[in-house]
Every structure is written in structure tokens, then in C-alpha cells.
Amino acid sequence: MSQRLFVVDMDRCIGCNACTIACKDRAGLPDDLDLLRVERVETGLYPDVDMHYRVMHCFHCEKPPCVDVCPAGALSKDDGFVHLNVESCINCGECRKVCPYDSIIELPEGFHVKCDGCFDEVSRGWEPTCVRACLMRALSFKSLDEVDARHRIEKDIRGHEFRPSVVYLH
Amino acid sequence: MPEIEYVPFTCTYNCGSRCELVAHVKDGKIIRIDTPTARIDSETTPRLVPCVKGRARRRNLNDPERVRTPLRRTGPRGSGQFEEITWDEALDEVAYRLKKTRDEYGSEALFHATGTGSIAGRGFNGSSASSRFFSYWGSVTERTGSMSYHGVEVASEWILGEVVQGSDRATLLDSRLIILWGNNPAETRMGPNTNYFIAEAREKGARVVLIDPRFTDRGVLADQWVPIKPGTDAALVAAMAYVMEKERLVDTEFIETHTVGYPDYRRYLIGEKDGVEKTPAWAEKVTGVPEDGITRLARDYAQIKPAALLAGWGPQRTEYGEQSARALITLACMSGNVGLRGGGFAGIGYRSKGIPVGALPRGSYQPVGRVNSATWASTVLDDSLDPPIKIAYIVASNLINRCPDTGKNIRALEQIDFIVCQDPYLTPTAHYADIVLPICTDFERTDLIGSWPQGSRLFYNHQIIEELGESRTDYWVFSELAERLGFYEEYTHGRNEKEWIAFLLESSELDVEGLRQDGILRQDGEPEVALARFRADPRKNPLNTTTGLIEISCPEAEKAGLPSIPSYVELKQGSIGYPLQLITPTSRLRARSSLHTNPWLQRLEPHTVWINSKDAAVRGIKNGEIVEVTSGVGRTRIPAKVTERIMPGVVSIYHGTWYQPSSEGIDEGGCANVLTSHITSATGGFATHSDWVEVRRVDN
Numbered sequence: 124m125s126q127r128l129f130v131v132d133m134d135r136c137i138g139c140n141a142c143t144i145a146c147k148d149r150a151g152l153p154d155d156l157d158l159l160r161v162e163r164v165e166t167g168l169y170p171d172v173d174m175h176y177r178v179m180h181c182f183h184c185e186k187p188p189c190v191d192v193c194p195a196g197a198l199s200k201d202d203g204f205v206h207l208n209v210e211s212c213i214n215c216g217e218c219r220k221v222c223p224y225d226s227i228i229e230l231p232e233g234f235h236v237k238c239d240g241c242f243d244e245v246s247r248g249w250e251p252t253c254v255r256a257c258l259m260r261a262l263s264f265k266s267l268d269e270v271d272a273r274h275r276i277e278k279d280i281r282g283h284e285f286r287p288s289v290v291y292l293h
Numbered sequence: 294m295p296e297i298e299y300v301p302f303t304c305t306y307n308c309g310s311r312c313e314l315v316a317h318v319k320d321g322k323i324i325r326i327d328t329p330t331a332r333i334d335s336e337t338t339p340r341l342v343p344c345v346k347g348r349a350r351r352r353n354l355n356d357p358e359r360v361r362t363p364l365r366r367t368g369p370r371g372s373g374q375f376e377e378i379t380w381d382e383a384l385d386e387v388a389y390r391l392k393k394t395r396d397e398y399g400s401e402a403l404f405h406a407t408g409t410g411s412i413a414g415r416g417f418n419g420s421s422a423s424s425r426f427f428s429y430w431g432s433v434t435e436r437t438g439s440m441s442y443h444g445v446e447v448a449s450e451w452i453l454g455e456v457v458q459g460s461d462r463a464t465l466l467d468s469r470l471i472i473l474w475g476n477n478p479a480e481t482r483m484g485p486n487t488n489y490f491i492a493e494a495r496e497k498g499a500r501v502v503l504i505d506p507r508f509t510d511r512g513v514l515a516d517q518w519v520p521i522k523p524g525t526d527a528a529l530v531a532a533m534a535y536v537m538e539k540e541r542l543v544d545t546e547f548i549e550t551h552t553v554g555y556p557d558y559r560r561y562l563i564g565e566k567d568g569v570e571k572t573p574a575w576a577e578k579v580t581g582v583p584e585d586g587i588t589r590l591a592r593d594y595a596q597i598k599p600a601a602l603l604a605g606w607g608p609q610r611t612e613y614g615e616q617s618a619r620a621l622i623t624l625a626c627m628s629g630n631v632g633l634r635g636g637g638f639a640g641i642g643y644r645s646k647g648i649p650v651g652a653l654p655r656g657s658y659q660p661v662g663r664v665n666s667a668t669w670a671s672t673v674l675d676d677s678l679d680p681p682i683k684i685a686y687i688v689a690s691n692l693i694n695r696c697p698d699t700g701k702n703i704r705a706l707e708q709i710d711f712i713v714c715q716d717p718y719l720t721p722t723a724h725y726a727d728i729v730l731p732i733c734t735d736f737e738r739t740d741l742i743g744s745w746p747q748g749s750r751l752f753y754n755h756q757i758i759e760e761l762g763e764s765r766t767d768y769w770v771f772s773e774l775a776e777r778l779g780f781y782e783e784y785t786h787g788r789n790e791k792e793w794i795a796f797l798l799e800s801s802e803l804d805v806e807g808l809r810q811d812g813i814l815r816q817d818g819e820p821e822v823a824l825a826r827f828r829a830d831p832r833k834n835p836l837n838t839t840t841g842l843i844e845i846s847c848p849e850a851e852k853a854g855l856p857s858i859p860s861y862v863e864l865k866q867g868s869i870g871y872p873l874q875l876i877t878p879t880s881r882l883r884a885r886s887s888l889h890t891n892p893w894l895q896r897l898e899p900h901t902v903w904i905n906s907k908d909a910a911v912r913g914i915k916n917g918e919i920v921e922v923t924s925g926v927g928r929t930r931i932p933a934k935v936t937e938r939i940m941p942g943v944v945s946i947y948h949g950t951w952y953q954p955s956s957e958g959i960d961e962g963g964c965a966n967v968l969t970s971h972i973t974s975a976t977g978g979f980a981t982h983s984d985w986v987e988v989r990r991v992d993n
Contacts, residue, residue, distance in 0.1 A: 135492045137479040137510050139881055140897050144348040147893060148325055154352075154892045169905060169937040170520050172508050249330045256328060258342040258485065259492055 126185060126203045126288055127266050129251075131178050133293040135261035138163055138176035145256035146180070150236065156228050158238045159253055175293075178262065180253070181205060181226040181238035182287030189218035189227060197235075203288070204240040223282025295320055301329070301812025303742050303752040304347050305418060305735045306884035307409030309482035311745045312343035313813060316736070316757050323736065323758060326351050341485040341750070346884055349893045353734075354758075358718045358890050360731035361762025370707055370725045371954075380763065380773070383728055388777035390684060390711045391430070398680040400431025401661055404669070404709070407435075408690020410716065410887050411732070414740040415797065416653040417768035417790045418732075419689035423715075426771040429656030429780045434682060436669055437662030440695070442606045443978035444614025445639075451615075451847045452622050452859075453824075454837030459603070460637045461820035465490040465499075467635030470597040472502045474621060475526065476605030476639065479510040480881040484745065488514075500597065502590065504529070505607075506876055507903065507945055508938040519590065520940040523874050523982050525580040526608040528861035529587065530620035532576030535562045536591035537627055543595070544629025551831050552626050554846025558858045566860075579861065581940060595628050599635035602628075607878060612864045612983040614974045615850065619859035623845050631843070632828025647743045648751040648816055651797045656783060667696050667979040668971040670705035685712045688767065689732075691720040691886040694952050697969035697981050699960070700927045715767060720886070721952040721964075731764040738766045739791050741798075749816040753808045766790060853975045864983050866972045871924060871985035873908065873944045877965035880947035889951045900963045901934035903945040904988055909935040913990055921959075922946070924968040924986045930955075931963035933988070944988060 138161055146159040159180040167173050183205045190198045190205060197211035198218060207218075207227070212234040219227045219235070227237045241251035245264070249255065254262045270290055280287060298318045303311045317325035326348055334340055363383035368374025394402050405427055407420035414421050427433045439446055449456045462484050465471065471491055478487040492514060495501050503515035504526075512518050521529060537543050538559060548555045564570035573587035580587075594600055602625050608617045622638055630636030664672045673682050685692075685706060693702040706712060706725045714726035723729050737760045744750035768790055775784035788796065798805045808814045826834040835841025851857045879885075882894040889895075902922055904914065914920055916935040921928055922944070931946065939945055946965040953962030960967045969981040 134495070134514065137488060137513055139345050139479065139510070141343070141345045141348050143897065144345050144893055145327070148348060148351055149327075154896065165936065165938060167937060169907075169939075169941065170518065172512075172518070172937045174508070174513055174938070176513065244330075247330075252327070255330065256342070256348060258344060259489055260334070260339075261492075 125266060127264055128270055129182060129289045130263045130265050130270055131289065131291045132261045133175055133177070133291055135259040136161075136176045136178065137259055139258060141256045141258055142178060142253035142262060145252050146238070149241070149252050152228070152236070153231065156230070158226070158228060158236065177291070178253070179224050179226065181222075181240075182224060182289040183240055184282070184288065185286035186284075188221040188285055192217045192221050202242065204242050205237070206239065206242075207235060207237050209234045209236065223285065224287070297324070300755055300757050302735070302754050302757065303812075304343075304350070305411050305413050305740070305742060305754075306346065306887050307412055308344070308346060308884035309745060310341070310344065310485040311413065311742060311750060311752060312341045312347055312485045314343045314347050318757055321758060323351055323354060339486050339489055344482060344485070345881060345894065345897070346888055349888070349891050352891050352893045353888065354736070356718065356890050358720075359761055359764075360717065360719050360723070360729055361764065362731060363763070364729040366727045371703065373719070373724045375729065380765075383730060384770070384773050384777060387713055387728055387730075388774055391774070391778065394683045394711070395431055398683055400658070401434050401663065402680040402683040403427075403431070403433045404664070404673075404682045404685045405433040405435050405660060406669075406685055406687045406690055406692050408688070408692060408695060409885060410689035410691065411735065411767070412689075413742045413745075415650070415794065417738065417740055417766055417793070418735070419767060422767035422771050423686070423688040424660070425653060425655055426775065426784060427660065428658050429775065429783050430658065430778065432658045432661050433686075434663045434678075435660035436664050436666040438666040438977050438979070440666050440979045442609065443666075443976070444609030444611075444974055445604070445606065445618040447976045447978070448609070448615045448618035448622065451849045452619055452838075452844050457823055459639045460634070460823045462486055462490045463820035464634050464637070464822055465494045465601055466497065468494050468499050468599055468601040469635070470500050470502070470593060470600035471495075472504060472594065472600065472602050473511060473515065474504045474602060474604040475608035476603045477505065477509040477511040477878065481605065481879045500593070502593075506940045506943045507878070509878075510881065512938070519582055519586060522579070522581045522940065523876050523943060524611040524613070524864045525861065526617035527613070527620040527859060528571070528576050528579040529582055530617070530624050530859070531562060531571035531861055532573045532587045533591035533594060534558070534624060534627055535571040536573060536588050537595045538562055540592070542592065543627045547629040547631065548626060551631070551828070552843040552845050553840050554844055554858065555626075557846040558623060558860075561858050561860050581942075594624070598628075598630065599633045600628060600630050601636055602630065602638040604639045607876065607982060610979055610982045612866055612972055612974055612980045613855070613862040614978045614980060615853070615855060615976060616859055616862055619850070620861070622843070623859050626843055626845065632822065632824035634822045634825070637823055646749045648749050648803065648814055650741060650751065650801050650803070653793060654786075656780075665973065665977050668973055669696065670698065670702045671971050673705040673708060674701065683710045685709045687712065687714040687716075687722060687726065689716060690722065691716075691951070692722045693725065694721050694886045694949070694964055694966060697966050697979070698926050698971055699952050699964055699967045701971065715770060717764065718890070730770055731762060732767055732770070733760040733764040737761065737764065739794060741794055749818070751803070751808060751814040753812050755812070855975050866983060869925070871987050872942075873986050873988060874942060875924065875968060875984045875986045876943060876945045876982050877948040877969065878945060880949060883947075883949040886949040886951060889949060899932060900947065900950050901932045902963070902988060903934045903936055903939045905939050905941040905943070906935050906937060907941045908944070908988070909933060912988060914988065919991050921989050921991050922968060922986050923989070924970065924984055926970050927960065927967040929960040929963055929967045930991060944986060
């Protein structure tokens with residue numbers, strides 16, 4: 124499968140967190156851990172205020188730094204997804220240090236987890252869980268040529284040098 | 294390995310929506326909650342995608358606050374000390390008390406206090422089961438008036454002759470201007486696709502304006518935020534109307550052909566009634582909205598067509614809520630947007646057509662509305678009722694938390710001899726009960742569930758998991774009580790829930806197999822435009838008013854002690870001695886007080902009091918620190934959110950978190966209704982957005 128992109132339409136996201144909880148429910152994580160977070164950014168002074176939300180999770184980078192640093196070979200890039208094999212994970216935390224999105228989580232059980240791109244569901248022809256959960260249809264998972272690049276924001280994304288598979292539209 | 298079964302369902306909260314969800318079930322347990330996987334969006338019938346509350350429900354399955362057996366109180370009321378008893382012991386005692394009270398005082402001595410913790414069923418849950426039960430038992434005391442939309446309901450009846458609902462959401466796609474006036478669907482929902490259609494309209498070029506004391510989550514998608522002082526909406530309307538009048542932007546043809554009473558309102562606008570011209574400069578002082586902003590807003594609203602004026606219910610939860618609701622309808626008439634596709638006004642705000650299925654038969658007793666929905670406790674405490682309330686029978690209601698003035702609600706309950714509470718959860722209200730009866734949730738029972746503002750839908754909720762502990766349905770409890778009180782046959786006709794549902798469906802002409810299998814029936818037609826027929830021909834399709842037209846001036850208002858026209862009246866009662874106005878909006882993380890205990894939801898956003906940085910600075914309050922909020926009736930401790938997203942002079946606490954008194958009796962749960970008072974509007978409307986407070990640092 125060729126590389127696909129997570130597309131976040133920031134003109135639509137209302138920060139409702141349905142994606143956060145849908146993802147957490149699927150992953151079966153402890154209460155205080157999430158694989159998908161929504162950053163809430165409030166700017167300006169009353170009454171000229173503004174705010175936006177930024178959906179953050181593993182963006183399955185084209186050049187994933189986590190894969191390069193994993194000493195156990197637990198991380199790999201395959202079929203457009205960065206996979207983490209929990210059986211091989213030695214819980215060293217090297218991947219966490221290099222991920223610009225804080226998207227790799229250490230579990231109390233002694234291994235790490237991350238967004239797997241819902242590859243099992245995607246391979247069944249479904250959309251990823253977070254995309255299906257989005258009431259606003261702000262999230263989508265698309266191939267590069269499907270992306271409307273009108274107002275594509277790339278440069279201000281931290282870690283853009285790793286070519287994260289995400290596009291924020293604004 | 295056992296197969297995963299995918300069972301469709303919808304929630305039964307008072308949340309403003311009925312959405313399409315799917316439970317993944319394995320070994321009789323819900324292992325995940327999801328949406329349908331098929332893509333079914335089309336332009337007018339998009340998927341009803343569930344919100345964060347529905348998605349988080351798995352975390353409530355083993356809630357420590359779930360009641361698992363019947364309980365009898367052993368400690369003082371409110372102490373939370375109970376002993377477990379058997380169903381027979383509990384039901385025998387309740388039946389004995391019911392009989393004894395009716396014999397001694399009459400059935401009206403029973404206060405049937407229902408809430409909306411479990412709604413939308415066909416007679417087996419919450420008030421749908423209990424009101425049927427009491428219809429066979431006797432005329433009981435009930436609450437009157439809607440806690441949600443009393444003001445707009447009364448106003449709509451006066452001005453339109455009926456409670457006209459808004460247009461279908463899909464018609465927003467034709468809007469070129471959408472004004473969200475005290476309306477925040479990102480948090481209140483009110484239709485699973487309201488936000489979606491607004492975003493779609495915006496993508497097609499519609500401008501979105503948010504008029505609200507807070508820059509709400511909805512504000513993200515608004516092109517303009519107009520902060521306004523709570524309770525002054527009718528003044529902003531008057532100034533917008535003044536500009537439209539002065540600049541000849543009023544749709545005089547619509548006014549002349551479809552309304553009566555406008556000349557009287559016009560005289561008010563130009564100062565002929567009270568000597569005050571309702572200029573933008575006048576309104577700036579009242580509302581806090583800058584003069585030039587009012588002028589621009591008036592021009593935009595008068596000239597960009599069609600324009601949808603979507604008023605929420607917050608503005609009408611004030612001392613003069615009827616006036617703001619009437620004023621907003623009047624403004625829609627002046628711009629000629631009434632009955633127009635893509636225009637319109639919200640009214641009660643939604644269209645819910647439903648798919649008719651039969652109803653269960655009822656007995657002959659009617660309840661008596663002896664107390665107000667919001668302020669029942671004042672009536673209980675002033676000893677004016679004859680017979681007095683001797684039993685509070687509380688069903689699906691976190692009554693003390695949900696009604697204004699929690700402290701007073703508790704004092705009123707303490708006066709009542711016997712309190713029964715039927716609920717899945719040991720709520721703060723259940724702590725005051727003598728007997729708590731454990732009810733199962735909608736995952737644990739079967740029902741037919743109607744739709745909400747989203748077009749015609751009917752849902753079939755299968756029982757997905759076994760009842761937790763000894764919990765039972767409300768219907769089962771009332772069947773057992775009916776047997777003890779001698780009307781089992783009348784109440785049940787010998788049927789359980791599933792047999793009733795089969796009976797109702799058999800006598801319908803619906804695709805019953807499809808409904809059972811898919812969990813949902815859809816009947817989509819052309820999206821409806823409210824008042825379109827009236828607009829087309831007001832003589833042929835008159836309204837149910839005296840004149841058949843929209844009555845901008847109405848004598849009924851005068852009879853209720855209000856001005857005959859929808860003029861602005863200053864809030865009077867709440868402000869004495871307190872400098873900050875309090876609003877208590879709906880959180881996206883709870884449905885009223887339901888789901889409060891869900892740790893997944895709690896973690897998403899800390900529960901705080903919002904305070905503007907200027908108000909915080911003069912009080913030395915820092916972001917995140919615990920503050921004490923006090924009003925004339927109570928106090929609560931809660932972290933402060935120091936923010937630019939709220940107007941100076943206004944503070945905001947989301948309602949619905951559970952009352953949690955410390956050992957000194959100070960609420961530490963940030964329960965908004967600890968602070969709200971029993972102020973009502975002229976016609977008895979819930980007016981908690983008229984309350985004022987002070988916020989102080991807590992010095993340790």
C-alpha cells in the first residue's frame with residue numbers, strides 16, 4: 124500500500140475529543156494514557172481571541188526517526204505504517220526521545236505502544252477509527268493525490284523533516 | 294475464539310441527540326463501542342456520528358457508583374450510609390408507604406419527581422414507566438414547566454400560537470449567514486449533525502457569527518465573536534431593529550402581510566414609548582457590545598439572505614427570558630427570514646418528526662402540577678401545600694443537583710417523610726433517599742427509541758449485556774409494585790418489555806425485521822422549512838393566534854406582567870451585593886449530570902470556573918488555583934480557568950458535576966446549582982442565568 128496521509132481540516136475541528144476516546148476505547152489503554160491527543164491552543168486578548176485544535180498522534184513518518192533508533196528492531200516501516208512489535212520491545216524508551224509528537228506511550232506493563240494506523244481495519248476497507256469517529260468530518264485518511272492542498276500547512280509542524288504523513292488544512 | 298458480535302444501539306441520555314452506535318460484544322461483554330463502518334454520508338442524510346459521551350460509555354460499565362442491590366438508609370440523610378436489602382423487602386416497604394400515605398393524606402401527598410437520566414423509550418424506562426404507573430394509582434404531585442426552554446415555549450405560544458419548531462438542519466446548507474445567538478451546538482449537541490451542517494454551510498460560503506458571553510468551542514468555526522452580557526439579548530435585538538428601521542432595511546412587506554403589533558414595537562424603538570431611542574450607543578451601555586459592531590451586525594443580518602438566526606436556550610433562562618425569545622422571533626420577522634429556506638429562527642429549535650409506533654395504554658389518573666419544575670423546593674418548604682408532600686418518589690433524576698439552589702433542595706427533601714430513588718447510580722440525590730432501587734442501564738434492557746432533531750428515525754435497542762448485580766428495569770419495579778397494590782393486570786397486560794415491543798411493532802406497518810436487524814429505521818423526506826406554508830399564504834395557512842398572524846405585540850404577555858411588546862427589561866433580582874454574573878452552560882462531557890463519574894471524560898478537560906484575566910487580576914487569582922465562588926445561596930470550591938475567552942464581569946461554570954460537600958458542608962464538586970437561586974421569570978421559567986456571584990482566592 125502506498126503512503127497515505129492523515130488530513131485534519133482545522134476549519135472543521137471543534138475539539139470535541141470523540142476521536143481521542145474512540146481511539147482509547149479501541150486500544151484499551153489505562154485511564155490516563157492516550158494514543159491520540161487534541162492540543163487546544165488559545166491565543167489573543169479579549170475580545171480578539173482565537174483558538175484552534177490540533178489532533179496529534181503517530182503520523183507514520185516517511186522517514187521515521189523512531190525506527191532508526193530502536194535497538195531491538197521492534198519498530199519498522201511497512202505498507203505506509205510505522206509498526207511497533209510489542210513482543211520485541213525492550214522498553215528502553217529511545218523511540219520516545221526522538222518522536223516529535225510524543226506519540227509513543229510507555230505502559231505500566233513494561234512495553235511501549237503507539238497508534239497503529241488501525242491497519243487491521245484499514246485493510247478491511249474501513250477508515251481508521253479516529254476518522255470514523257469524527258462528527259465534523261474534519262479527519263480523513265487519503266492518498267496524496269486526493270488531498271486538497273489549498274491551505275496546506277506543513278512548514279510549521281514540528282518534525283517536518285521526518286515527513287510526517289499528516290496535512291493540516293486551514 | 295468466540296466471535297465478536299456487532300450490536301447496533303443508541304443512547305437514552307438527555308443529550309440532544311440520538312446517534313448510531315455499535316457495541317462490539319464478546320463473551321457477553323462489551324469490549325468496544327464504535328460507529329457503523331459503512332460510509333453512508335449523503336448531502337441531506339449524513340451519518341449520525343456519536344459524540345464523545347457515547348464513545349466513552351464503556352468506561353461506565355463497572356462504575357463504582359452503580360447501585361447493585363436495593364438499599365435501605367442506615368445513617369443520617371446525605372451520609373451515604375446504606376444497608377443492602379432484598380427486592381422483596383424493598384418493594385414491600387415502598388408499597389406499604391404508598392398505600393399508607395394515600396390512605397392518610399391522599400395521592401397528591403406523593404411528589405413524583407422525575408428527571409431525564411433515562412428517556413426516549415416506549416414506557417419501560419424513567420418517567421415513561423413511572424408516569425404510567427401513577428396513572429393507575431392516583432393523581433400525584435408533579436412539576437410543571439420545562440427546565441430547558443420554558444421562556445421560548447411561552448413566547449412561541451404567545452407570538453406564534455404554537456410551539457413552532459425550527460427548520461430541518463439540512464436547510465442550513467442554503468444559509469448565507471448563520472447567527473448562533475447564545476447557541477453552542479459544539480457543547481449542547483441538539484442534533485447530532487447541527488455542527489456538521491453549519492460547517493458544510495460555512496464551506497459553501499456562509500458567514501457564521503457567535504453571540505455569546507463566552508468564546509465557546511463553537512467559536513473556533515465562527516467568523517466573528519460578539520460577546521454580550523447575559524440577560525441583555527432583547528436590548529441588542531432592539532438596537533439591531535433600530536438600525537434596520539432607521540436605514541430602511543426592514544422587510545415591510547413581510548411585516549405588513551404576516552404580523553400584527555409591529556407599529557407598537559417600532560414606537561418603542563424610536564423612543565416614543567419611554568423617551569429612550571434604542572440606538573446602538575444605548576445598547577452598548579446595556580449589552581457591552583460596541584456600537585459600531587451592533588450597526589454592522591444589523592446591516593449584515595438585514596441584507597445577507599437567507600440568514601438563519603439560531604438562538605439557543607441560554608438567553609431565555611433569565612428573569613425576562615420570555616422577552617429575549619420574543620425579541621429574537623420579532624427580529625427574524627423584520628429581516629423577512631421567517632419561513633424561508635436557509636433562514637428562519639430557532640424557536641424551541643429543532644424538528645423531531647419521529648416514526649410513529651403505538652403507545653402503551655394508560656390509567657385514568659392525571660398528575661397535578663402543584664410545584665414548579667425548578668423551584669419545587671421553595672413550595673415544599675413554605676408549607677403552602679395541602680396535602681403536604683409526604684413521599685418523594687424520584688425516578689431517573691439527580692434532583693438536588695439539577696434544580697437551582699442545591700442547599701434549599703436538600704432542606705426540602707429533609708422535610709419529606711419518605712424518599713424513594715430509582716437510579717442506576719448512587720447520585721448525590723440518592724444519598725438522601727430512604728430506599729434506593731437499582732435500575733439497569735440501556736445496555737441491559739430492550740426498547741424502541743425515538744429520534745431527536747435529526748429527521749425521522751426509530752431505533753431498536755437490544756439488550757446487549759446482562760443486568761448488573763440485581764439491577765432491574767423501571768418497568769419491572771413498577772410491575773412488582775402494581776402487583777402489591779392490586780393493578781398488575783392493568784399495568785402489564787401480562788406482558789414483559791419484549792412482549793410489549795413485539796405487540797407495538799405487530800400493529801405497525803414498519804419493516805420490523807429490518808429494524809430489529811439494523812437497529813434503525815430511516816424515513817428521510819425532503820428537509821422541512823418551518824412556517825413555509827404560512828409564509829406562502831398566511832390567509833390559507835393561518836397561525837393559531839387570535840389574528841392568525843405573528844403577534845409581535847400580545848395581550849397575553851401583559852396579563853403575565855410583562856410589556857406587551859418584546860422590549861428589553863433589566864434583570865433585577867439576582868445582583869444585590871455580588872459583582873460577577875454567573876452562567877452555567879452545558880458541558881460536552883456530560884448529559885446534564887449523567888456521565889459525571891466517567892474518568893475518561895473527566896480527564897479531557899478539568900472542571901473549572903471561567904474568569905476573565907482582568908477580573909482574575911484584581912482578585913489575585915491565578916490560572917488553575919482553587920477559588921471559592923459564593924452567591925446569595927451557597928458556595929463552592931473549584932479551580933479557576935483564567936481566560937480571554939469570557940467577557941469581563943461574567944464567570945461560567947458548566948452545570949452537571951456532582952455535589953460533593955466537604956465535612957464543613959462546602960461543595961467541592963463545583964456543582965453550579967449550589968450557587969443558583971430560585972429566581973423565576975414572569976411565567977415561572979427557570980432563570981439561573983440571572984444569578985450573580987463573587988470569586989475569591991482560598992487562603993490556606
